Amino acid sequence: MTRDDDRPRRTAWKTSAPPAPRLARIRDRWLSAATTALQDDPLVAGAALVGSLGAGRADDWSDVDLLLVVKDEHLDDYAVPDRLPRGPGLRAFAIDARHNGPVGTRAVSAQYVVDDLPLWVDWYIHPVSLATWPPDSTVLFDRHGITRSLSEHRGDHEPATPKTPDEHKAMRLALIPIAAKQLARHSPDAPRTIQFLGGSPEGDWPDHLAAVRQLLTQFDPLAHPESLAAAHAYLDLLETLP
Structure with missing residues (x-):
């Protein structure tokens, strides 16, 4: 017979996270500064929050997912982390993540350190010629009159780039x-x-x-x-x- 103490322990998974207002404040500060920098960049046609923040489902622990729309000829310029706003703090890590986006787009995943804590940001960079705002997104600004799509994109993704x-x-x-x-x-x-x-x-x-x-x-x-x-x-x- 197996005793209770010998049984594998199970976790009672919960459905919500405890409040962490410090994380939310850091995220909001970073996002405010990044949005201002994007609005000041004439080559950025628009920007939107996607993911949980864009859909209004975020909690204090949520990361940032940002969709940028840029002029087609500058698409690869914005796949370079140094071209993206850093916001307050510093960028501790960044990597090419274009495999997370549809063919013809680019993406960068980055970690920023603000007030000694990490903030993960996924950047999705789309050219104007392919751009639509996802249905569950919050548009921060739009200088081009981009339409909102009725469904999420389900097509092929860009191939991953080799990593060292x-x-x-x-x-x-x-x-x-x-x-x-x-x-x-x-x-x-x-x-x-x-x-x-x-x-x-x-x-x-x-x-x-x-x-x-x-x-x-x-x-x-x-x-x-x-x-x-x-x-x-x-x-x-x-x-x-x-």
């Missing part, structure tokens, strides 16, 4: 706060993300948090110091929650 070993390692480090965010939400995705990052998906919430902490020990503090410090600060914030 250092880029892969930097991306894994930047994704650790994503796993922590899933833990904050008590999401069933958390163990899968932890496993993807190389940690153990077994156990309960405290075990998952310990696994994420353990993942940070594999990174050289001198290689990506801002991203590493921000990940530690994010986990410290997570541990203060009820």
Whole structure:
């Protein structure tokens, strides 16, 4: 017979995250500054929030998904992270993520560190000739009269670009706060993300948090110091929650 103490522990997954107003304030500050910079750029025809922020489903832990529409001839210019607004703080990580967008578009995933905490931003860059606003989006500004589509795009995506070993390692480090965010939400995705990052998906919430902490020990503090410090600060914030 199996005793209760020998049975695998199960997590009671919840449906909402606890408040984290500091994260929301950081995100709002960054987004306000980035939006102003985009509006001041005459080559940007429009910008919209997509994802949970655009659809009005965001919580304090939500990241930023920004869709930019630019003149066709400048599409690749905006696939370079240095061309995108940095907002307050600094950019600790950025990678070509065009495989997340439809053919003929570009995308960049980036982590910014604001007030010592990380903020993940997915940039989607579309040329004017292919642009429509997704149905679940909030348009920030539109200088071109772009139409709103009736459905999400379901076509082919751009092929992924090759990544170096250092880029892969930097991306894994930047994704650790994503796993922590899933833990904050008590999401069933958390163990899968932890496993993807190389940690153990077994156990309960405290075990998952310990696994994420353990993942940070594999990174050289001198290689990506801002991203590493921000990940530690994010986990410290997570541990203060009820």
